[in-house]
Amino acid sequence: MKTSIKKLKKRIADLDKANKELMQMRSAEKFEATGRIARTIAHEIRNPLTNINLAVEQLQSELDGNTVGSSEQLLGMIHRNSDRINLLITDLLNSTKFSDLRYQEVPANMLLDQTLELVKDRMLLNRIQVVRHYSEAECRISVDLQRMKIALLNVIVNALEAMEQGDGVLELRTYAAGGKCFLVIRDNGPGIDENALSKVFEPYYTSKVAGAGLGLTTTQNIILNHHGVISLESKKGEGARFTIELESS
Ligand SMILES: Nc1ncnc2c1ncn2[C@@H]1O[C@H](COP(=O)(O)OP(=O)(O)OP(=O)(O)O)[C@@H](O)[C@H]1O
Ligand SMILES: [Mg+2]
Structure with a gap:
């Protein structure tokens, strides 16, 4: 039995x-x-x-x-x-x-920190709390630093735009598993309903008045260009969680 x-x-x-x-x-x-x-x-x-x-x-x-x-x-x-x-x-x-990538080896934690630095002022202005759960074991990846920062920035900016001023909690997590390095970006905004989940990576899909709807298309492009995977989990009312999976180097 x-x-x-x-x-x-x-x-x-x-x-x-x-x-x-x-x-x-x-x-x-x-x-x-x-x-x-x-x-x-x-x-x-x-x-x-x-x-x-x-x-x-x-x-x-x-x-x-x-x-x-x-x-x-x-x-x-x-x-x-x-x-x-x-x-x-x-x-x-x-x-x-897809573009030609200029690879360099970097720690995943550093990549996230450097990206966060780019939106530091907006984080402060919106009183967003950042919670880091970084892997203690070295999680190194080979990336085109500039392109990958753009990819992560688009996800973080969306999170920022989705969260309430003063109430936002942005969670950044990294961990290594099975020869891969995982980067997780999670927010406590309103989340994405089931119908929209399959559309957010499509060009021009936007729910924002002034949005171009190209942010996540660019992000997915960069991740796929790096032979990585990006996935999204979300339920209406429960925030959104983006997971990026890249080969460890
Ligand atoms: N963290 C999130 N929480 C809630 N909805 C989100 C989140 N991230 C993305 N979305 C939804 O996915 C849509 C597409 O996002 P995307 O970044 O591609 O375009 P955009 O933010 O609307 O415009 P832009 O081109 O300026 O980035 C958003 O308009 C929003 O509806
Ligand atoms: Mg966007």
Whole structure:
């Protein structure tokens, strides 16, 4: 009896593991597919946009002082808006394009501390309490420091934006297990409901008035670029917990 329960437990644990791996594979595939679509559309939009800009510049130089009615103003409007579209495309491309990484070996704890330093003032201003549960054993990882700081910063800024002023608790945890290094960022904000959970990494998904919805897309891009895994656990009303898993070096 005891051995069959043991076997069953082992089987459940194996299934859990396989399920987790499948989900991670799916999210990586989804990211790649989204990135491909985004890059194709961006490329297709850029060509006619360049033509529009060239035509407007030509018209502006032909008019040169001899403006008819509000034509100069309207041409300026076309120019400004096509510049804006160009910028949006650049942001989208940057958030989904893998780049060449300049690896260096760093302790995970130091990486988190250096990232936190970048938002120190906002933390103080919002009276956010930071709780560190850092691994005592050395947890070293090979990362592109600048890129990885951007990845973590996006997660920390979201946490900051989600928490109540004066009531926020940001928990940072690191630990090593099975040749991997885990970095956990947890907040006590309102959390994310089940429907939104699968969308937060998608480009342009945002619930904020002034949000671009590209922060977590960029983060996922950087983590996948490092052959790492990022996962999110959250329930409405119970805060959010992001776990980043990277190969130990
Ligand atoms: N810690 C969090 N708590 C609650 N909701 C979150 C948290 N992190 C992310 N979200 C949700 O995920 C959405 C997407 O986040 P993401 O960082 O990609 O974009 P954003 O913060 O809206 O805009 P930006 O591009 O400026 O970062 C957020 O708008 C928010 O709804
Ligand atoms: Mg954000």
